[in-house]
Amino acid sequence: MGLAITATVGFSIWVCLWALGVKSFDGMLVMMVILVLGAAGHIIGPKLPGARGD
Numbered sequence: 001m002g003l004a005i006t007a008t009v010g011f012s013i014w015v016c017l018w019a020l021g022v023k024s025f026d027g028m029l030v031m032m033v034i035l036v037l038g039a040a041g042h043i044i045g046p047k048l049p050g051a052r053g054d
Contacts, residue, residue: 006038 010031017027045051 003038003042007035010034010038 013034014024014027014031017030018024
């Protein structure tokens with residue numbers, strides 16, 4: 001669920017930046033950074049100390 005929210009937020013930021021006149025490729029790079037950080041958090045989260053072992 002967290003990755004879906006991250007993707008939605010990233011896409012929304014991309015569209016808003018594009019509407020404000022930022023080049024679409026630059027806005028897409030910002031979106032990709034947000035997605036990579038969200039994916040990294042999703043992968044690393046269970047390995048952090050204090051994470052519940054489901």
